Amino acid sequence: MTRPAHERVKDCLEVELDKNMKILIVDDFSTMRRIIKNLLRDLGFTNTVEADDGTTALPILNLGHIDFLVTDWNMPGMTGIELLRHVRADEKLKHLPVLMVTAEAKREQIIEAAQAGVNGYVVKPFTAIALKDKIEKIFERIG
């Protein structure tokens, strides 16, 4: 059975992704952090840390060693979009891949996130496949 080229490429990439990369999950709801953590573990990523908003995420990011950031938008303290802007403005962090997983669904918000330099955008409620797809796409593009 022959399969479309892009599907085969995807399979290759899946193997190439560094399963040991350290992922920071930022969401104010512990249940949502737990869901994302479980889905990431199903995808083979077991090295995760958590923060409940931008303010608590920044010190963790500044310690270094974070390879990938997954953040919500709407959080008390510092929101996800503000966190994204901080990351992009920081010389040491600006190349960090950022995936936004959020209930914010206005077109102008998605455009705003894109302009702020987000690497992927997943709207809640989301599926495990959507999350997997976006993560693969992000690392496919970064190379």
Place this chain on the structure above:
Amino acid sequence: MEHKDCTQADFESTLKKHAHELVESLERGQFGDAVQLIHELNQTRDRGLYREVGKLTRELHSAIVNFHIDPSMPQAEEVSQITDATERLAYVVKLTEAAANRTMDLVENSTPLVNGLGQEAKELSADWGRFMRREIGAEEFRELARRIDSFLTRSETQNNIVSANLTDILLAQDFQDLTGQVIKRVTQLVTDVESNLLKLVLMASQVDRFAGIEHDRDALRAENNSQKNQAKGEGPQIHADTRNDVVSGQDDVDDLLSSLGF
């Protein structure tokens, strides 16, 4: 209602009548009459104003009674309905969080069991295939038989655990019934509060008409809009399918981002 309209109409006709007389007396140079007319106008206006303020006060009082927060009421020890609603919603948050965590506990407990059984079945199946092709010796077969025996025992116990976990996951969804009831009651309260507030606003606008107060509505609206801070986020959109400024799902997001060159 009829009474209110009549008062308003009285005031307006007095205003009109006196205005004409005022102009006439001024033109005739009868300033004493003019001052008397202005005084009468003021009195009519004040009477209406006092009446409306009185009505507003009574309405306000009954609205407060409706909210059940009047401290002089016999059940004053009871929490107000608003406080009660806040507590009810906090209960909803607590219940849904507990259900989510309970479900995830059970899933996290089941996943390794299912994965373990699957992995072992795969290995046994491979070795069984070797046996069927007569590729294993007597000693190896005894070992395989022992493994199959232990696998069957373990799959039965673990299957029971997973099955019980699934039942518990099902039961963990019972929050929907309880939270649904609570949310319906709070929704009813919000509707009641809104209609009471609306009545007060209508009353207050009546006072505004008598007092001749004009509000700068554009400024009020602008102030309201500036309070909506985009960066703060809006949370889930409820009517996503009927709104053009909101995406309807992940496909929509992907289309939008790809149109931006992503």
